[in-house]
Amino acid sequence: xxxxxxxxxxxxxxxATTLQLFLYSAVLSLLLGTFLAMxxxxxxxxxxxxxxxxxxxxxxxxxxxxxxxFVFAYPYxxxxxxxxxxxxxxxxxxxxxxxxxxxxxxxxxxxxxxQAEASRALGLTFPQMLGSVVLPQALRSVVPPLVSTxxxxxxxxxxxxxxxxxxxxxxxxxLSEQGANMLLGLTWIAFGFVVLVIPLTLLQxxxxxxxxxxx
Amino acid sequence: MRVRTxxxxxxxxxxxxxxxxxxxTPGDTGGSTAAFEVAKDVxxxxxxxxxxxxxxxxxxxxxxxxxxxxxYKDPTTGQYSGFDxxxxxxxxxxxxxxxxxxxxxTIQSAARxxxxxxxxxxxxxxxYTINAARKxxxxxxxxxxxxxxxxLVKKADSAITSKDTLKGKKVCSVTGSTPIKRIKDEKLxxxxxxxxxxxxxxxxxKLLDGExxxxxxDDAILKGYAAQEPEKLKVVGKLFSTEPYGIxxxxxxxxxxDKVNDTLQAALDDGTWLKIYDxxxxxxxxxSEKPALERY
Numbered sequence: 001x002x003x004x005x006x007x008x009x010x011x012x013x014x015x016a017t018t019l020q021l022f023l024y025s026a027v028l029s030l031l032l033g034t035f036l037a038m039x040x041x042x043x044x045x046x047x048x049x050x051x052x053x054x055x056x057x058x059x060x061x062x063x064x065x066x067x068x069x070f071v072f073a074y075p076y077x078x079x080x081x082x083x084x085x086x087x088x089x090x091x092x093x094x095x096x097x098x099x100x101x102x103x104x105x106x107x108x109x110x111x112x113x114x115q116a117e118a119s120r121a122l123g124l125t126f127p128q129m130l131g132s133v134v135l136p137q138a139l140r141s142v143v144p145p146l147v148s149t150x151x152x153x154x155x156x157x158x159x160x161x162x163x164x165x166x167x168x169x170x171x172x173x174x175l176s177e178q179g180a181n182m183l184l185g186l187t188w189i190a191f192g193f194v195v196l197v198i199p200l201t202l203l204q205x206x207x208x209x210x211x212x213x214x215x
Numbered sequence: 216m217r218v219r220t221x222x223x224x225x226x227x228x229x230x231x232x233x234x235x236x237x238x239x240t241p242g243d244t245g246g247s248t249a250a251f252e253v254a255k256d257v258x259x260x261x262x263x264x265x266x267x268x269x270x271x272x273x274x275x276x277x278x279x280x281x282x283x284x285x286x287y288k289d290p291t292t293g294q295y296s297g298f299d300x301x302x303x304x305x306x307x308x309x310x311x312x313x314x315x316x317x318x319x320x321t322i323q324s325a326a327r328x329x330x331x332x333x334x335x336x337x338x339x340x341x342x343y344t345i346n347a348a349r350k351x352x353x354x355x356x357x358x359x360x361x362x363x364x365x366x367l368v369k370k371a372d373s374a375i376t377s378k379d380t381l382k383g384k385k386v387c388s389v390t391g392s393t394p395i396k397r398i399k400d401e402k403l404x405x406x407x408x409x410x411x412x413x414x415x416x417x418x419x420x421k422l423l424d425g426e427x428x429x430x431x432x433d434d435a436i437l438k439g440y441a442a443q444e445p446e447k448l449k450v451v452g453k454l455f456s457t458e459p460y461g462i463x464x465x466x467x468x469x470x471x472x473d474k475v476n477d478t479l480q481a482a483l484d485d486g487t488w489l490k491i492y493d494x495x496x497x498x499x500x501x502x503s504e505k506p507a508l509e510r511y
Contacts, residue, residue, distance in 0.1 A: 072417070075426065084410065161390060162413045170411065173391025176325040179348030 003175065003184040010174055015192050017167040021085075021157040022196075025092035026150055032093060033100025038130055040105050051101065058098040063159055067091045071163045088160040096153045103145045107138030140211040147204040151197055168192060251308035251487070262470040264337050265310070274312050276303045277322040277336035277463070281416045284439035284495050286341050288321065295319045297439070298495040299460075302359050302479075303340040305487065306462065309478040323413075324389065328352045331463050338475070339463035342436060344393070345509070354468065355461030356475035358506045359488075363454030364394045365434035367422065367441060370449045375429055377453045378403055384428035385410055387418035394432045397456065415440070423447060433458050435496060442498055459506065476510055483508075 004011060039051035058066070070087040082090060111134050119129040139146070158169030168189055175185040259265040268274055278299060279286035286299040304314050322330045327343060330336050331353045342362070345355045366386075368375045375384060381403045387410040388395035395411060398404060410427050412418055418430040419440050430437065434450060441448045462479075464472050482488040483505055492503045 072420070075424065083407075164387075164390075164410045164412055166390070166409075166411060170390050173325050173389075174396065175391075176328070177391050177393055177396070179328065179346070179352065182329065 003180050004188045007171075007175065007178075007180070010171055011168075011188065011192065014166065014168040014171045015196070017165060018154075018157050018169075019196065021088055021092065021160060021165065021167055022154045024089045025096060025157075026153060028089065028093040029096035029100050029153065032097035034104050034135070036097060036101035037104035037108060040101065041108050041130075043126060055098045055101055058094055059102070061095075063091070063095050063156055064162070066095050067159055067163050084164040088157075088163060088165045092153060092156060092160070095156070096149065099149045099152070100146070103142050103149055104135075104138060106145075107140075107142035108134055110141045111137045143204055143207045143211065147200055151200055154196060154200070155193065250314060251305050253308045253313045254311050257309075257311035259310075259470055259474055262468050262474075264334075264465050264468050264471050265474075267334070268310070268312070268337055272316070274307050274310070274317045275336050276307070276317055276319055277327065277330050277339035277341060278303060278319050279324075279341035280321040281414050282342065282436050282439050283443050284498065285435060287439075288319075296495075298360070298435070298491060299340045299342065301491040301495060302462070303338075305482055305491070306338065306340075306475055306478055309481075310474070324392065327463060331465055334465065338471075342433060342458075343461055343463045344433075344458045345461040349463075352466060354464045354466050354472055356464060356472045357461035357479060357508060358459035359462065359479050360435060360460045361504065361506045362433035362435040362458040362460060364397065364431060364456040364458065365437055365454055366451040367419070367430040367437040367448055368428065368451060369422065369425075370447055372428070372449075375451060377451065378455045381429065384408060385426070387412065387421055387427040387430050388432050389413065389415060389418075392432065394456075398431060419444075419448075435460075438496060459509070473510070476508055480508055 036051050036054060039047045040055070042048060042051075067088070070082065070091045071084065074087070075081070115133055115137075116129055119133045124133070157167055160167055161169030161173070171189055172182070172186060176182060278295060280288035280295070282297065282299075285297045286295065287297045288295050300319070303319070304317065307314065307317050320330075320336055322336065322339065322341070324341075327339055327341070328349065331339055338356075340359075343349075343355070345358060349355070366375060366378070366381075374380060378398075378401075381398070382405070384404055385408045386395070386398050386404050388398070390411040390413060395409060399406065399409060410418070410421065412421075415430065415432060415436060418427065421427045422430050423444070430440075434452075434454060437450045441450045462475055464475065479488075482491075488505065489503060497503060
């Protein structure tokens with residue numbers, strides 16, 4: 001208990017930053033991921049190629065490399081200056097959206113082709129068809145893997161500790177410098193993550209119940 | 216298939232980009248002295264660590280690898296060099312093991328206590344500050360060098376002259392380290408100007424790029440970097456802490472600790488210590504100050 005109470009601000013600030021990183025990148029990667037999935041199922045070959053290339057490249061790169069690129073290499077390109085927190089959000093978003101894209105796409109594949117054909121027969125455009133017929137059904141069927149990807153994102157935020165964002169992953173460094181009991185310290189950090197993951201799991205359960213598709 | 220080739224090319228390009236951060240490698244980053252005289256038939260009774268060394272027939276020494284002139288691993292040859300490395304070799308020689316019987320192992324700061332507790336390394340020489348909290352988990356021989364917190368800035372920078380001139384400046388150090396904590400606690404600069412990386416070399420890269428204004432840690436470490444880039448970097452030279460560096464040993468191995476302390480005392484008395492200093496850290500032009508051992 002002492003490790004936690006003596007370092008309350010350290011833990012509080014760390015997990016607050018983790019939560020911020022997570023919320024920003026979760027929202028952004030859900031948006032970008034869904035957009036990429038739309039590209040991958042679009043009737044235009046160039047769009048499909050862009051989507052596929054993105055997923056292949058980003059999904060195959062280690063997250064640390066993506067972080068390293070944005071913190072150490074990207075500044076040399078002199079496009080837009082990011083501070084370290086923004087860089088972390090960009091890296092996490094780009095990385096996670098590749099996974100979200102595949103999850104959403106697999107959801108789209110569960111919607112019977114007949115529905116798309118019927119939409120087209122009714123005169124809906126491609127965006128209309130996706131937006132009001134296919135995606136609503138697709139997202140419902142992929143709630144569990146979607147939440148798993150978000151949980152992975154939450155834990156991936158700890159990599160930012162190595163790139164000048166002092167979030168929960170950086171608590172360990174401070175504790176060890178103080179010579180605190182590492183076993184207890186790491187247990188508390190793990191506990192903190194469990195506390196953060198539980199709401200996500202509950203959210204998954206609620207959404208699954210409310211959105212279940214009768215087929 | 217074509218898409219995959221493209222992806223592979225892009226990834227290779229990305230790797231090349233991340234690798235081109237630093238131009239050229241500095242030629243001299245370590246320096247070394249002639250081999251130390253190896254003691255023969257060393258007998259140490261009642262030291263579990265020494266018994267283990269004898270059974271293994273070799274030493275495992277924990278060091279740092281990214282501190283030029285202190286503990287530095289040449290990326291091309293894989294050779295370690297620097298002041299800490301020489302001290303480690305000296306201690307090994309007096310335990311009866313020549314330099315080629317030492318396996319150096321890089322241990323990051325955060326993992327030092329655990330490495331000593333687990334027995335992964337026999338002893339640790341790597342800018343390891345002696346303090347009371349650490350003494351509860353490991354024991355220390357020495358100090359073999361007394362350093363203090365200082366600032367590394369660009370040579371042309373005349374605005375940063377001491378710790379009190381850091382307001383509004385970006386200050387970089389290693390994540391969670393004592394120096395950066397001191398900057399935070401004493402509010403020497405604003406929280407958004409604190410930059411933390413896993414290693415000092417990343418901070419120095421950012422300093423050379425002009426993305427941070429100062430790198431802070433112990434002067435011994437900073438002097439090594441300043442000696443690497445003497446035209447571009449300088450050490451401010453106003454210490455604001457005292458950091459006695461010790462050799463980390465397993466806790467309660469008093470026999471080995473006494474032996475290492477005897478070795479250090481002898482080296483301080485007969486000029487070996489000074490020779491080691493002059494051939495490594497001394498190259499930065501900084502004067503040496505002999506430490507006084509704290510036996511316990």
